[in-house]
Amino acid sequence: MIMWKPTTIFNEQYIHIGDDVLIGPGVALSAGMVPGQECLMNPVVSIGDRCLIGRGSGIVGHFSISIGNDVWTGHHVYITDQNHGYEDVSLPISKQSQPERAVVIGDGSWLGHGSVVLPGVTIGRHVVIGANSVVTKDIPDFSVAVGVPAKVVRQFDETRQEWIQI
Numbered sequence: 813m814i815m816w817k818p819t820t821i822f823n824e825q826y827i828h829i830g831d832d833v834l835i836g837p838g839v840a841l842s843a844g845m846v847p848g849q850e851c852l853m854n855p856v857v858s859i860g861d862r863c864l865i866g867r868g869s870g871i872v873g874h875f876s877i878s879i880g881n882d883v884w885t886g887h888h889v890y891i892t893d894q895n896h897g898y899e900d901v902s903l904p905i906s907k908q909s910q911p912e913r914a915v916v917i918g919d920g921s922w923l924g925h926g927s928v929v930l931p932g933v934t935i936g937r938h939v940v941i942g943a944n945s946v947v948t949k950d951i952p953d954f955s956v957a958v959g960v961p962a963k964v965v966r967q968f969d970e971t972r973q974e975w976i977q978i
Contacts, residue, residue, distance in 0.1 A: 836867030875912035886925030
């Protein structure tokens with residue numbers, strides 16, 4: 813179910829949404845830069861089963877964003893697989909490269925209110941990302957990560973069956 817009223821939804825043919833998904837109001841969900849764009853991958857954005865995308869969030873895919881099953885986000889979460897280059901200071905940002913790197917969010921993870929997931933990141937299974945965190949690098953399974961940039965502060969040790977403070 814996509815709650816009314818979404819901010820943006822375009823290039824739906826490149827967006828795959830699983831069963832029993834709830835997408836909150838005011839969400840921007842797009843594949844590519846402009847409506848009607850032919851994308852190289854299909855799907856560009858994939859959202860698994862039983863996910864909840866909080867209101868005011870943005871999922872903006874250009875190459876590949878894969879969200880696993882049972883992933884929940886708070887409000888105003890932003891996930892993207894593309895950024896703006898800034899190698900040549902003589903050129904405006906709009907004329908620079910826009911590198912794309914796949915994003916993967918593992919099953920059962922939770923992204924807190926206002927968190928941002930940047931290109932090239934893999935978030936493992938059953939991970940908690942704290943509110944207002946910015947994820948710039950991979951986060952392993954069964955972890956809690958917080959901050960700007962997000963850092964792992966707790967991790968579940970499967971061998972000892974206990975949480976470890978990092």
